[in-house]
Amino acid sequence: MQTLAPDEAAIRQQLDRVLQSPGFARNERMSRFLRFVVQRTVEGRSAELKETVIATEVFGRPPDYNPKQDAIVRTEAGRLRARLGEYYSTEGAGDPVVIELPRGGYVPAFRVPESTLREGPAPDAPPGSPRIIVPARRSRIRLAAALAGAATLLAMLGWWVWQRDTPVTVAVLPFENLNHDSADDYLADGFTDELIRTLSSFDGLAVRSRTSSFALKGRPYSLREVSRQLAVDYVVEGSVLREGDRLRINAQLIRAKGDFSVWSGGFERNRGSILTVQDGISRAIASNLPIKLGRARKRADVHPEAYDLYLRGLAAGLQDGLPLYQEAIEKDPSFASPYAALASAYAYKTGSATSPGENALDLPKMRAAAEKAVELDPLLPEAHSAMGMAFARDGKWAEAEQSFRRAIQLNPSRSEGYGDFSVYVLMQEGRIREALREMRIAEKSDPLSAEVRSELAYVLMSSHLYDEAAAQCERLPEDCNCWPAPRERVRYECLGRARIGQGRVQEGMQILAAGVAKGVPIGAPMRGYLAYAYGLLGRRADAQEIIDADWRNPYHQALAYIGIGDKDHAIEALQKMAESGPVRLGLALAVPELDSIRNDPRIKALRKGVGLTP
Numbered sequence: 362m363q364t365l366a367p368d369e370a371a372i373r374q375q376l377d378r379v380l381q382s383p384g385f386a387r388n389e390r391m392s393r394f395l396r397f398v399v400q401r402t403v404e405g406r407s408a409e410l411k412e413t414v415i416a417t418e419v420f421g422r423p424p425d426y427n428p429k430q431d432a433i434v435r436t437e438a439g440r441l442r443a444r445l446g447e448y449y450s451t452e453g454a455g456d457p458v459v460i461e462l463p464r465g466g467y468v469p470a471f472r473v474p475e476s477t478l479r480e481g482p483a484p485d486a487p488p489g490s491p492r493i494i495v496p497a498r499r500s501r502i503r504l505a506a507a508l509a510g511a512a513t514l515l516a517m518l519g520w521w522v523w524q525r526d527t528p529v530t531v532a533v534l535p536f537e538n539l540n541h542d543s544a545d546d547y548l549a550d551g552f553t554d555e556l557i558r559t560l561s562s563f564d565g566l567a568v569r570s571r572t573s574s575f576a577l578k579g580r581p582y583s584l585r586e587v588s589r590q591l592a593v594d595y596v597v598e599g600s601v602l603r604e605g606d607r608l609r610i611n612a613q614l615i616r617a618k619g620d621f622s623v624w625s626g627g628f629e630r631n632r633g634s635i636l637t638v639q640d641g642i643s644r645a646i647a648s649n650l651p652i653k654l655g656r657a658r659k660r661a662d663v664h665p666e667a668y669d670l671y672l673r674g675l676a677a678g679l680q681d682g683l684p685l686y687q688e689a690i691e692k693d694p695s696f697a698s699p700y701a702a703l704a705s706a707y708a709y710k711t712g713s714a715t716s717p718g719e720n721a722l723d724l725p726k727m728r729a730a731a732e733k734a735v736e737l738d739p740l741l742p743e744a745h746s747a748m749g750m751a752f753a754r755d756g757k758w759a760e761a762e763q764s765f766r767r768a769i770q771l772n773p774s775r776s777e778g779y780g781d782f783s784v785y786v787l788m789q790e791g792r793i794r795e796a797l798r799e800m801r802i803a804e805k806s807d808p809l810s811a812e813v814r815s816e817l818a819y820v821l822m823s824s825h826l827y828d829e830a831a832a833q834c835e836r837l838p839e840d841c842n843c844w845p846a847p848r849e850r851v852r853y854e855c856l857g858r859a860r861i862g863q864g865r866v867q868e869g870m871q872i873l874a875a876g877v878a879k880g881v882p883i884g885a886p887m888r889g890y891l892a893y894a895y896g897l898l899g900r901r902a903d904a905q906e907i908i909d910a911d912w913r914n915p916y917h918q919a920l921a922y923i924g925i926g927d928k929d930h931a932i933e934a935l936q937k938m939a940e941s942g943p944v945r946l947g948l949a950l951a952v953p954e955l956d957s958i959r960n961d962p963r964i965k966a967l968r969k970g971v972g973l974t975p
Contacts, residue, residue, distance in 0.1 A: 534563055574591075915934040946967070
């Protein structure tokens with residue numbers, strides 16, 4: 362069916378109709394805002410609808426108005442969108458014209474709703490006349506609305522019974538850095554991180570994980586798109602402006618359905634009070650959601666410089682953030698979060714070693730940092746995850762599982778908890794089916810995360826679900842530097858392995874070769890999988906070349922030997938991995954490429970020797 366754009370007269374009539382409604386008639390400022398943008402648009406002057414023009418013309422701001430310091434236009438635009446949504450969902454449901462204010466701008470849009478149109482010949486038209494679109498009868502609309510209302514009421518009764526035990530879903534989008542200086546991005550990003558973590562502590566809320574929220578950073582988006590991609594009921598967005606030691610923070614809670622502003626607030630504090638602002642915003646947001654609030658968790662005082670260093674560490678990433686976490690601990694030895702982050706950084710560093718025994722001196726540091734994090738803050742999920750990693754390194758699987766489950770219990774929305782549990786415990790113990798279940802939960806919590814997608818693909822391949830694994834690999838970005846090889850182009854390794862599993866060995870080899878050609882270190886796992894593919898294709902000399910070049914990495918050698926059918930040398934190579942510890946060896950033995958030797962008595966003895974289940 363076609364759609365019609367309303368003419369100028371219809372738009373002006375609709376504007377009058379909206380402004381006479383109770384929600385606008387008693388709000389002179391909002392009415393003035395709507396009238397201004399609609400009139401400028403129908404007059405062909407929509408190019409003038411800039412933030413500074415609206416601020417001075419509608420809200421009486423001075424000519425030197427600075428939108429970085431005063432968010433009046435953005436705030437009122439959000440309220441106007443919400444009020445229009447409310448109007449068209451109630452008394453304006455049958456109006457012949459819809460006026461909307463699309464997100465990301467101030468130029469209104471006008472449309473004729475499909476509910477007021479029907480297609481057919483014009484009244485009194487002779488047979489064979491062209492079909493046109495004409496307004497439907499109001500009585501028919503009212504009857505349909507009444508029937509729909511009755512059906513909706515019955516549906517809502519059933520929904521309410523089901524909804525009582527269903528968590529409210531929320532996404533916190535990256536707060537905008539209004540300084541527009543990349544050096545301050547860490548502050549806005551860190552504020553977003555901590556707000557996600559704080560909101561996740563409220564019972565009844567399912568908050569989407571950080572990586573999915575940050576996948577939208579810097580991208581234009583509509584609220585409908587965010588709601589669909591992240592499957593959420595509510596969205597939090599806001600901005601951070603730093604002026605010396607002062608912070609100005611604006612935040613808004615929006616109901617995705619109808620683009621309705623539920624709550625908004627502005628805060629101006631000293632930089633050292635940022636944690637207080639986070640707690641205040643999270644409490645205000647939770648208070649405006651349909652959940653039962655419990656007692657708020659009291660946050661310990663933190664040295665402002667230590668907190669700033671911690672945020673900088675988060676922005677720098679696991680390995681580059683390590684010295685920043687150490688500095689944060691020096692500034693405030695009672696601050697638990699940098700201890701947990703430090704333990705995770707050591708876990709990454711020791712896990713990415715290219716040869717057995719490398720970075721072995723970091724293992725005691727990892728354990729000490731994890732233990733201190735739990736001691737300082739027993740309710741910090743990241744602390745228990747760090748402790749789980751430390752226990753896993755020591756082959757204490759029951760204690761590791763208990764720590765990871767506690768981390769998940771404290772924050773069920775944190776995808777890293779499920780991923781770490783899968784790759785540090787379940788895969789090592791051969792509990793592949795359980796690992797897959799945990800990763801599916803992580804995917805639901807963090808649907809846009811490349812890290813989760815890569816981990817899920819790894820587990821899918823170990824489950825021999827190669828078609829689904831390939832689909833996950835194909836969705837990884839070209840420059841994905843994520844688990845299991847954060848400094849490499851993981852997409853090539855992931856998709857190459859999946860193609861081999863699908864029986865498309867030549868294609869898989871070509872993908873892996875292309876990835877290696879882009880530049881990877883000698884110790885990169887991708888080289889081992891390429892050697893495996895060479896062996897399967899009968900290119901023994903090419904496989905042997907990688908074996909000789911990667912002599913320090915027995916895992917690569919084992920893959921290559923399996924590819925060329927030399928099981929004895931493959932097992933000998935794996936036996937050299939014993940000193941790498943149970944985590945690395947357990948992950949290596951979980952890959953499907955080694956299926957042919959999995960039940961060999963020598964492999965069972967090797968597993969038992971490092972504390973793995975035979």
